[in-house]
Amino acid sequence: MSEVGMEYSLKGVMRELLSYKSGVASLLILIFLIGLSIYTVTTIPPQKAIAMWRGENNMWIENPRNAAPEWIEYFVHKHLPRTIKVDSREKSFGIVKAKTPIPETNITQIHIEMSFTYDYDDFPSEVNIFFHAKYNASENAPLVRLYWVKPDGTKIPIKEFNMRDPNQILYLSVDQSIYAGITSWLMKEKHIKAAKTVTTQQILFGKLTPSLSQGKVEVEKGTYKLVVDATTYNKGDDVDLKLVVYGTVYGIAGTDHLRRPLIIALLWGTPVALAFGLTASLAISIIQLFIATISGWYAGIVDSIIQRITEIYMIIPFLPFLIMMAAFYKLDIWTILAVVIVLSIFGAGIKSTRALVMQIKEYPYVEAAKAYGASDARIITFYIIPKILPPLVPGLIGSVPGFVFLEAALSLLGLGDPYLPTWGKMINDAYNNGALYKGYYYWILEPSFMLILTALAFAMLGFALDKIVNPRLREM
Amino acid sequence: MSGNGYLLEVKDLRKWFEVRRGIFSKPLWLKAVDGVSFELRPGEAVSLVGESGSGKTTLGKTILLLHEPTDGKIIFKGEDVTHLKDKKKLMWYRRETGLVQQDPFGAMPSFMTIYRILEEPLIIHKVGDKKEREEIIYKALEEVRLTPVEDFAPKYPHMLSGGQLQRVAIARALILRPSLVVADEPVSMLDASVRVEILNLMREMQESRNITFIYITHDLSTTRYFSEWIFIMYAGHIVERGPTQRVIRNPLHPYTKALLAAIPDPDPENRKRFRDVPPGEPPSLIAPPPGCRFAPRCPVAMDKCKKEEPPEVEVEHNHFVKCWLYV
Incomplete structure (x- = not known):
């Protein structure tokens, strides 16, 4: 301890911290992360976050699957499709609905036209139609005919069917009968035999040129129309539908394979990572500090016992032990945190701190305190710990990223919290779904970026503080 | 107080430190203080003089129970x-x-303000409430002349000079109004210019409060500022004790004589005078020589000195010496 007599006031440390570039940068990042955490926890309470992450009640059904974040456009220089939703129940521009009852029968003819503009440079990822019909299931179900009208007026019959369920969903892009219908229409009307690789959406949104047979197709921009002709057979029956044209980009973080917006995990990962890292690091450092101080101060038998326990702890393989615990008991994140703390309190840090305590307890000021009657507990808490705490703070801050990464690593191994969305779980999902193989780079890069940002902030803060409490490291 | 009027009586006090060389080897004993007896009345000041390793600091700390006495x-x-x-x-x-300790910088917790340093003993002994403590602290700072007190109280130790810190140390030692103070070489780490000042301050406070003062030093020249008694220590024994003036004017023990002769004198007349310093070094305290411990270095040692330990003899009234020459 060469810096005996150095004083550390919070104000002085802050002032000095701000004189280092790394100090300023780390503080800015930390303020951002803390702000993000506060925003997240206040706007999305944990229960809601868990429900959202589970996707309760099919809440994400209208989101595209594996959509990239919107800002990806700046890299590909294309206007990528957003998700378009058109609902016949809404009265808005481009939606026409007409009901014509046939006199002297219970039959009603319903005609719906829904138009929307499509001016993106790429095809949509999926097209689904959600019906919301009203009819008596024991009677005749409505007959529905669907047509697709292209900007040039070409009308493609999509399907003609009797409804099977009032909330029937038509998965246009995966429905084999629809695909067969429109390819045969293409053959008959345009004399084009589409290649096997051409998808339904490509026929619906593409220019119908002979190059389709080579599998090449361009987007046709303009106003599209979905025309529905429905016949209902009972009074009071009605047919409504919602057309969802799924984009390939979504929000600022994209979506995953279960259509969940990744922003939820990114946002919720922040408070979880900060809380996990800081609690682990703080609790471990402080408990170690007290154990080491007691060991060094009392010496003798107490010291021997603590040192032997420490040596046993140092031999226990930490990570395998933790993995075993997490695998057997499927722990939630706070239990994992507790296990991490319990497994670390007798860590190697005790050895160095104890050495420091044994040195400090011989200092004249400690002897003076004994001479005026200070008790052991008072000397430990008010005389020794304040002396050894400042040099330990940089290490404490610097060890935060380790615990953040530990949580991520456990999640990556599938041993993380089963409910809460975290960065590690996001990477785990991405890994399980072959994100890198399929080219969903954003899925891995986003949580990795957050992890690195957090680690960087704490590491830089630790280095800057180290320079302050260890003046030998100071830059000239 | 006991009937004999003594404040402090030390009887055949021993402090032996255990020295182990290994788990299975026999423990050895370092006899830092080996059979010391004396008495002090209230308000008496004594100088405990000896060279490094003579056991004077150990004696002081043992009296304060900072070391557990062996016997x-x-x-x-x-x-x-x-x-x-x-x-x-x-x-x-x-x-x-x-x-009061030797190193004023080390004696202060660097992370506490002067105010807090002085408040600590008061808190520990539950003296007064917050307001009364403030009064006591300001008064204590005034007494050691660290004025204006409001300027000094909120300062940290590193903002003060050695002399000022030693004043704080004195204030801290006296803040609980003790009747016995041990000052362990309180001026040896200070600049020569402030030494006399600090000694005078201590003397003043000792006299005004009738404190019994044990002043530990290796510097005979400062004792006369201070004490009415002087104890000379050598290798764990008090070899000579008596009133200061008498011991300095009429030293009896050969070791005292040698010590007095070794005091540097600024008189240029003396620059060529040969100083008769006894040869050799103090003996090992683990295996001290039999007989008188000064015998191996003593210029007038007799056969008896090397065999038998001399008794303490009162040569004049209150002037004791532990030497075969006076038996």
Whole structure:
């Protein structure tokens, strides 16, 4: 301890911290992360976050699957499709609905036209139609005919069917009968035999040129129309539908394979990572500090016992032990945190701190305190710990990223919290779904970026503080 | 107080430190203080003089129970305090005694303000409430002339000079109004210019408060500023003790004589005078020589000196010496 007599006031440390570039940068990042955490926890309470992450009640059904974040456009220089939703129940521009009852029968003819503009440079990822019909299931179900009208007026019959369920969903892009219908229409009307690789959406949104047979197709921009002709057979029956044209980009973080917006995990990962890292690091450092101080101060038998326990702890393989615990008991994140703390309190840090305590307890000021009657507990808490705490703070801050990464690593191994969305779980999902193989780079890069940002902030803060409490490291 | 009027009686006090060389080897004993006896009345100041390793600091700390005495007795105000197990009694003894250390920088917790440093003993002994404590602290700072007190109180130790810090240390030692203070070489780390000032301050406070003062030093020249008694220590024994003036004018023990002769004198007349310093070094305290411990270095040693330990003899009134020459 060469810096005996150095004083550390919070104000002085802050002032000095701000004189280092790394100090300023780390503080800015930390303020951002803390702000993000506060925003997240206040706007999305944990229960809601868990429900959202589970996707309760099919809440994400209208989101595209594996959509990239919107800002990806700046890299590909294309206007990528957003998700378009058109609902016949809404009265808005481009939606026409007409009901014509046939006199002297219970039959009603319903005609719906829904138009929307499509001016993106790429095809949509999926097209689904959600019906919301009203009819008596024991009677005749409505007959529905669907047509697709292209900007040039070409009308493609999509399907003609009797409804099977009032909330029937038509998965246009995966429905084999629809695909067969429109390819045969293409053959008959345009004399084009589409290649096997051409998808339904490509026929619906593409220019119908002979190059389709080579599998090449361009987007046709303009106003599209979905025309529905429905016949209902009972009074009071009605047919409504919602057309969802799924984009390939979504929000600022994209979506995953279960259509969940990744922003939820990114946002919720922040408070979880900060809380996990800081609690682990703080609790471990402080408990170690007290154990080491007691060991060094009392010496003798107490010291021997603590040192032997420490040596046993140092031999226990930490990570395998933790993995075993997490695998057997499927722990939630706070239990994992507790296990991490319990497994670390007798860590190697005790050895160095104890050495420091044994040195400090011989200092004249400690002897003076004994001479005026200070008790052991008072000397430990008010005389020794304040002396050894400042040099330990940089290490404490610097060890935060380790615990953040530990949580991520456990999640990556599938041993993380089963409910809460975290960065590690996001990477785990991405890994399980072959994100890198399929080219969903954003899925891995986003949580990795957050992890690195957090680690960087704490590491830089630790280095800057180290320079302050260890003046030998100071830059000239 | 006991009937004999002594504040402190030390009887055949020993402090041996255990020295182990290995788990299975026989423990050896380092006899830092080996059979010391003396008495002090209230308000008396004594200088404990000896060279490094003579056991004078150990004696001082053992008297304050900072070391557990190995053998012998310490009687304070008629109470046997040698092995205080009772916490209440120990706190009473701590309150009745004070310590001023050698290194004023090391003696202060660097992370506390001067105010807090002085408040600590008061908090520990539950003296007064916050307001009364403030009064006591300001008064204590005034007494050691660290004025204006409002300027000094909020400062940290590193903002003060050595002399100023030693004043704080004195204030801290005296803030509980003790009746016995041990000052362990309080001026040896200070600049020569402030030494006399600090010594005078201590003397003043000692006299005004009638404190019994044990002043530990290796510097005979400063003792006359201070004390009415002088004890000369050598290798764990007090070899000579008596009133200061008498011991300095008429040293009896050969070691005292040698010490006095070794005092540097600024008179240029003396620059060529040969200083008759006894050859050799103090003996090992683990295996001290039999007989008189100064015998191997003593210029007038006799055969007897090397075989038998000399008794303490009162040569004049109150002037004791532990030497075969005077038996």
